[in-house]
Amino acid sequence: MTEETWIAVDRFFCDHLVPSDEVLDAVLEESAAAGLPDIQLAPNQAALLQMLARLQGASRLLEIGTLGGYSGIWLARALPEGGRLVTVEANPHHAEVARRNFERADVLHKVDLRLGPAADVLPAIAREGGDPFDLVFIDADKRSIPLYFDWALRLTRPGSLIIVDNVVRRGEVAVASSANEDVQGVRRFIQSLKGDDRVQATALQTVGTKGYDGFAIVQVL
Numbered sequence: 039m040t041e042e043t044w045i046a047v048d049r050f051f052c053d054h055l056v057p058s059d060e061v062l063d064a065v066l067e068e069s070a071a072a073g074l075p076d077i078q079l080a081p082n083q084a085a086l087l088q089m090l091a092r093l094q095g096a097s098r099l100l101e102i103g104t105l106g107g108y109s110g111i112w113l114a115r116a117l118p119e120g121g122r123l124v125t126v127e128a129n130p131h132h133a134e135v136a137r138r139n140f141e142r143a144d145v146l147h148k149v150d151l152r153l154g155p156a157a158d159v160l161p162a163i164a165r166e167g168g169d170p171f172d173l174v175f176i177d178a179d180k181r182s183i184p185l186y187f188d189w190a191l192r193l194t195r196p197g198s199l200i201i202v203d204n205v206v207r208r209g210e211v212a213v214a215s216s217a218n219e220d221v222q223g224v225r226r227f228i229q230s231l232k233g234d235d236r237v238q239a240t241a242l243q244t245v246g247t248k249g250y251d252g253f254a255i256v257q258v259l
């Protein structure tokens with residue numbers, strides 16, 4: 039089985055299961071034109087994230103790593119009136135593109151876009167003392183996943199979901215001796231879950247238009 043097969047299957051699924059959406063197409067074009075990396079979620083992955091937010095009945099969502107706002111739009115669309123997506127982006131150019139994209143998708147009124155390194159912004163959010171988040175999506179620099187996960191635990195409640203993107207690292211996650219800091223970040227995160235009785239966790243490998251990858255889903259107990 040080749041990558042071509044995975045891509046063809048993803049296309050078939052997306053063509054039939056993910057409604058075409060001119061706004062999201064424009065958002066992806068805008069992000070590409072602005073030079074953002076093409077690493078946003080595939081449409082069928084984004085649909086899963088949105089479904090999980092809906093299953094949570096979520097009114098408060100936290101995203102770490104906004105990029106151009108693609109996944110943020112899917113998340114914001116899961117929110118009821120009055121719901122809020124707080125999304126954190128360290129790169130000012132990415133944040134500017136995302137703001138335009140949120141506006142284009144008519145979700146900006148539901149989005150609280152915070153510019154700055156998550157290592158600074160997450161403690162600030164905690165100090166504000168708002169209600170816990172129903173779902174947290176961690177999709178930023180991989181070496182800091184343990185830190186972001188730690189904050190996610192502090193900012194959630196029993197029943198909340200924490201979803202961590204890109205935990206496969208082209209399979210290198212299974213290589214203990216990897217010299218890659220991002221791989222080691224993911225490894226430390228996964229290893230930390232062992233015996234952590236605050237959560238139930240699983241992780242899945244995926245293939246498709248985004249290549250070979252995967253995500254972890256954690257529920258706070």
Ligand code: DHB
Pocket residue numbers: 077078079177178203204
């Ligand atoms: C990378 C980061 C991502 O968030 C992603 O979805 C895919 C790849 C990366 O850093 O390579």
Ligand code: MG
Pocket residue numbers: 077078079177178203204
């Ligand atoms: Mg990602």
